[in-house]
Amino acid sequence: MNRAHTAFLMAVAILVVLVSFSGCKGVSPSAGAGTKPAALPDEPDVTFKDLQGKDVTLASFKGKVVLVNFWGTWCEPCRGEIPILIALQEKYSSKGFTLLGAATNDEEKTVDAFIHNTQFNVGGQQMTMNYPIVMGTDDISTKFGGLLGMPTSFLITRDGKIAKRYIGSLNENQIVKDVESQL
């Protein structure tokens, strides 16, 4: 076997590996596209506080598909996707789904005023946020593997496991497809 043949065989082997890789991952460069994160806990053991200071565990939602959305009143991209989240809650909450908004780097009173006073245009209808809101903390973010930016959302399966992570603004078509695939 000469050097050319050896190099060619190496190249074919590399191509086989490449095809295997790309077949395993649905990689897309679009913002908000979700993938199953490799380095994240499968089932985060997390206790949030609601706006009244009561404990809300993620485990208490087992049996439902949950989209945990880390957001902030100060975060314009987070606010920009709230109409999508309201519509998701409106459409799928009766089918075993819930949004859970985790306000981060915010104060309870600011969040409380925001969720009660801010109207969003959802398909031409003015609506306020219609899903449970809890407070996020650094400790909670860490249990989700840390936040690289906001908004960041995690799609949780009915048995409490992270199915996908979404960094940045959600793509509406993608998140609808992903939620439906879990229901």
Place this chain on the structure above:
Amino acid sequence: MKTAMRFAHVFALSGLMLISGVATAPAQETAAPKNPSEIVTTHSFVSLDPVPRGKEFQAAIVVKIATGYHMNSHKPSDSYLIPTTLTPQLPSGFKMAEAVYPAGRDEKFPFSPDKPLNVYSGSVTFRLRLTAEDSAALGAATIPITLRYQACNMSACLPPVKVPVSLQLQVAAAGASSHAAHPEIFTAKPTS
């Protein structure tokens, strides 16, 4: 034979480059902001060297914002948005007359297509009008300043952060000779 060899090498190299791309650029990371320390860099300047006691001088904080990022201006378009602020921790013997923030620019973003946001991007220069009073200690002085900002890219934001900035200057006796420093910064019109 040489052509086959070259083809095989290029093929192998292309494969390696593609594998590298697949392995290091998963989709969720492309939307993730950079590390905060990579997004904003700061440099500070003083308008006089040295600064005589009793004479007003200026400090300039030049903030460079990474391409593709912006931060809210000092007067953001919404009360929920976090303004960019400079807060000096003045040592004894210094007083501040004014902090001068340039106007931001109204820009629309994919996440806010209808409502423009008032932001800084690129390079922005903030100024402080300061005076070393008669009680200021002579010699080298440091004025710590806190820059608070909240930055975003086109689809995600970083949490609000406070970054320390340090202003170094020399204080001289009242009436001591001094020269204007960094005229390229202090004679320019404030920009954002």
